[in-house]
Amino acid sequence: MPRVGLTPDQVVDHALALIDEQGVEALTLASVAARAGVATPSLYKHVSGGLTELRRLIAVRVTEELADRLAEAAVGRSGDDAVTAVLRAYHAYATGRPHRYNALPQAPQPDDDLTRAAARLVGVIVAVLRGYGLDGPEVIHAARTVRSLAHGFASLSIAGAFQLAEDLTTTHDRLITTLTTSLHTWPTTTAS
Amino acid sequence: MPRVGLTPDQVVDHALALIDEQGVEALTLASVAARAGVATPSLYKHVSGGLTELRRLIAVRVTEELADRLAEAAVGRSGDDAVTAVLRAYHAYATGRPHRYNALPQAPQPDDDLTRAAARLVGVIVAVLRGYGLDGPEVIHAARTVRSLAHGFASLSIAGAFQLAEDLTTTHDRLITTLTTSLHTWPTTTAS
DNA sequence: GGCTAAGGCTAATAGCCGTAGCTTTATGGC
DNA sequence: GCCATAAAGCTACGGCTATTAGCCTTAGCC
Missing domain, CATH: 1.10.357.10 (Tetracycline Repressor, domain 2)
Structure with missing residues (x-):
């Protein structure tokens, strides 16, 4: 599919936006991925350590x-x-x-x-x-x-x-x- | 099966023991239930609000x-x-x-x-x-x-x-x- | 002795993380 | 301009979690 062109920094951007809006307990790889317009496992290409590294x-x-x-x-x-x-x-x-x-x-x-x-x-x-x-x-x-x-x-x-x-x-x-x-x-x- | 005779206070006891040993991120209804010798859903009889109330x-x-x-x-x-x-x-x-x-x-x-x-x-x-x-x-x-x-x-x-x-x-x-x-x-x- | 309520259970749903493996897109060298 | 390769996406899956629904059994009380 079309490349989104994510970078680790952009993943963090999306995560922070999500945290600001819904609190830290709402931070989930699934919701970050949705916000980034990408399937969940794709995040591992940029944040290889998963949720812990994020x-x-x-x-x-x-x-x-x-x-x-x-x-x-x-x-x-x-x-x-x-x-x-x-x-x-x-x-x-x-x-x-x-x-x-x-x-x-x-x-x-x-x-x-x-x-x-x-x-x-x-x-x-x-x-x-x-x-x-x-x-x-x-x-x-x-x-x-x-x-x-x-x-x-x-x-x-x-x-x-x-x-x-x-x-x-x-x-x-x-x-x-x-x-x-x-x-x-x-x-x-x-x-x- | 045999009644364990749990009380909400005892559930909290087990939860605290678990936290002391493995940290707060290890607190899960499943592990508390295991420690209490009970199936996970049984905890809801004592802590009706689930994990949040615990x-x-x-x-x-x-x-x-x-x-x-x-x-x-x-x-x-x-x-x-x-x-x-x-x-x-x-x-x-x-x-x-x-x-x-x-x-x-x-x-x-x-x-x-x-x-x-x-x-x-x-x-x-x-x-x-x-x-x-x-x-x-x-x-x-x-x-x-x-x-x-x-x-x-x-x-x-x-x-x-x-x-x-x-x-x-x-x-x-x-x-x-x-x-x-x-x-x-x-x-x-x-x-x- | 039997009724009731409390405390246990299994089963099932839904959501999550993380891994494996495939496909597609860019890109760089020839 | 073409092709090889690596990066970046995907689907499928396994295993864990919480939570709800509904059943069964025990304990206690009239």
């Missing part, structure tokens, strides 16, 4: 997107301003495309590609943290704290875990203040 | 367990001591039974049972935070910050997102200090 590719793509957003938010800013912008960008991405963000933990074991993408994301955070005079092991501990706060808040927000009436935006502001304040007095790099 | 029941159970651990950790302590103990207990539970903790987000929409269980968990945190003189809306914002940090760190730890060589225990210590420090200067309950 999920891996999705995680890589989403991590790269997120890293891009954080990098954009950080450019031209420093200190508290940069941290605030990065955290807001993180939350905006996660809540703007919640299903996509939820696809992140569906990846199998972290592999080289995913590690590379995550490293870029961490790199943005580390760069911002250097504005506080942090380096050595302490910048890593601080970056992990930043990621924990950002991911925890995003993940719980998406899951609907914050059910009380209090304004979520205020919570986010408090959370950002918590972080920036703590970064100013972060243990300077001495002992391990 | 996942819901699992989330409720795990949330209750976690709330129990946090409550135990908090008893007899107050202030920084209590916050530290609660955060350590949270992380110990999550990393001690990682697959079980990962089963948490598999729940469908939060329903009454899950909301009740989560409310107890939040109640423990709120009680601890009152030791800092917080109340009104601010105690909620603070509790959300605590949950975000605890969940984010636990979730990323389990996922293997912290790949660098720096000691995770040190990161956790920094994170706890960040939190306690920030709680001491938390905005007192005035405006919204």
